[in-house]
Amino acid sequence: MSRSASRWTAADMPRQDDRTIVITGASSGVGFETARLFAAKGAEVILACRDHTRARRAMDRITQGVPGARVEDLSLDLASLVSVRAAAAELRSRHGHIDVLINNGGLMWAPRGTTNEGFETHFGTNHIGHFVFAGLVLDLLLPVAGSRIVVVTSPAHRAG
Numbered sequence: 001m002s003r004s005a006s007r008w009t010a011a012d013m014p015r016q017d018d019r020t021i022v023i024t025g026a027s028s029g030v031g032f033e034t035a036r037l038f039a040a041k042g043a044e045v046i047l048a049c050r051d052h053t054r055a056r057r058a059m060d061r062i063t064q065g066v067p068g069a070r071v072e073d074l075s076l077d078l079a080s081l082v083s084v085r086a087a088a089a090e091l092r093s094r095h096g097h098i099d100v101l102i103n104n105g106g107l108m109w110a111p112r113g114t115t116n117e118g119f120e121t122h123f124g125t126n127h128i129g130h131f132v133f134a135g136l137v138l139d140l141l142l143p144v145a146g147s148r149i150v151v152v153t154s155p156a157h158r159a160g
């Protein structure tokens with residue numbers, strides 16, 4: 001990381017008024033704080049979450065701190081490809097384009113298990129769910145100048 005990048009703070013983020021941002025797993029943690037910051041900078045923010053109640057709570061917290069924030073939720077369970085496909089279809093029905101997809105949601109140290117389609121829980125949720133979702137909405141991103149997909153991950157993979 002360059003010296004100037006290491007000094008970056010939220011105050012350095014420019015206005016995002018014309019942008020539509022989709023964040024997976026935005027009900028807590030990194031995803032929530034990212035959603036809150038984008039909303040504060042004027043972006044339209046879509047919180048793609050598996051739990052509607054937690055998503056609503058997150059949206060309420062954002063609008064309390066950012067009056068007039070443009071936030072909406074999208075039902076997305078990354079551990080179910082049925083849900084992933086439904087979420088992609090719902091997103092497409094609501095938005096003609098998106099500027100940024102942030103693949104943030106996921107889990108770590110979950111007990112041994114599988115997703116609905118039988119993939120190991122971490123691989124199926126963190127990777128396969130996002131891979132399929134991104135593929136199904138890619139054409140909403142591709143025509144947009146400067147669009148991007150951001151993948152939130154961890155250096156912990158090096159120990160794998």
Ligand SMILES: NC(=O)c1ccc[n+]([C@@H]2O[C@H](COP(=O)([O-])OP(=O)(O)OC[C@H]3O[C@@H](n4cnc5c(N)ncnc54)[C@H](OP(=O)(O)O)[C@@H]3O)[C@@H](O)[C@H]2O)c1
Pocket residue numbers: 024025026027028029030031048049050051054076077078079080103104105106107108125152153154155
């Ligand atoms: N925090 C760290 O120190 C750290 C370090 C390295 C990497 N990361 C990465 O940062 C990202 C966010 O981590 P965090 O620390 O913010 O974790 P967190 O607070 O546990 O948030 C994880 C989010 O993912 C959601 N999620 C979990 N399973 C899901 C599923 N099947 N479908 C849809 N959403 C699901 C959770 O939803 P619910 O609210 O419904 O549970 C929650 O909103 C992860 O990719 C993680 O690997 C974090």
